[in-house]
Amino acid sequence: MPDIAAVFGSPRRNGNTAGLLKSAVAGAQQAGAEVDEIILRDYKISPCQEIYGCKKNGECAIEDDFQQVRDRILSCKGLMIATPIFFYAVSAQVKILMDRCQSLWVKKYWVEKTPHEKHEAVRKGLVIAVGATKGKKLFDGILLSMKYFFEVLDMEVWDTLLYRGLDLQGDVLKHPEYLDQAHQRGREFAAALKTVRSQTG
Numbered sequence: 001m002p003d004i005a006a007v008f009g010s011p012r013r014n015g016n017t018a019g020l021l022k023s024a025v026a027g028a029q030q031a032g033a034e035v036d037e038i039i040l041r042d043y044k045i046s047p048c049q050e051i052y053g054c055k056k057n058g059e060c061a062i063e064d065d066f067q068q069v070r071d072r073i074l075s076c077k078g079l080m081i082a083t084p085i086f087f088y089a090v091s092a093q094v095k096i097l098m099d100r101c102q103s104l105w106v107k108k109y110w111v112e113k114t115p116h117e118k119h120e121a122v123r124k125g126l127v128i129a130v131g132a133t134k135g136k137k138l139f140d141g142i143l144l145s146m147k148y149f150f151e152v153l154d155m156e157v158w159d160t161l162l163y164r165g166l167d168l169q170g171d172v173l174k175h176p177e178y179l180d181q182a183h184q185r186g187r188e189f190a191a192a193l194k195t196v197r198s199q200t201g
């Protein structure tokens with residue numbers, strides 16, 4: 001099983017978040033971690049249709065690439081997820097993945113009847129986000145979304161790497177210090193995961 005799932009959430013294959021995430025992945029690999037790279041734009045994942053087929057056994061009733069992406073994320077000790085800021089929110093690709101994970105929420109709280117206060121963060125996540133503008137509240141929306149998304153995955157936010165003022169493809173390359181920071185945090189993330197016990201999914 002890989003140690004880390006790295007989710008590339010931008011529609012732009014070689015955009016700013018992808019550059020930063022690749023740097024974090026390289027850092028983690030240098031520290032000995034095995035990384036499973038998931039480029040969301042390459043998968044066919046429908047939005048949640050709110051039909052609650054998952055009420056039966058926690059399994060999402062829509063059969064598409066979601067199931068394999070979910071299983072790959074759940075089997076790792078850590079998740080790196082990168083998203084551009086789109087209208088102060090995550091990208092559509094990331095939002096669709098989050099919404100489909102409502103089936104995990106249903107499984108935990110409705111099917112298995114886990115008490116809400118029994119939330120246990122057994123795994124860790126690193127969030128990377130990039131926006132073009134410099135507003136103070138630029139990341140407020142996605143940080144709330146990520147917090148609750150991670151809860152569903154039994155995960156806690158280990159760190160967030162948030163970068164303002166990057167817009168055009170390649171802008172991040174003008175900031176080697178950002179790429180260096182992502183690399184360094186990737187290394188440290190891999191080290192932090194050594195204490196996390198293996199998951200079976």
Ligand SMILES: Cc1cc2nc3c(=O)[nH]c(=O)nc-3n(C[C@H](O)[C@H](O)[C@H](O)COP(=O)(O)O)c2cc1C
Pocket residue numbers: 010011012014015016017018083084085086087088089130131132133134138166167168169
């Ligand atoms: C649909 C869309 C919506 C966007 N909304 C915002 C926004 O609300 N705030 C902001 O600062 N940048 C916004 N941007 C700019 C992107 O966040 C920025 O270009 C970022 O660097 C893209 O990252 P990527 O190259 O990894 O895709 C938007 C871009 C697009 C295409």
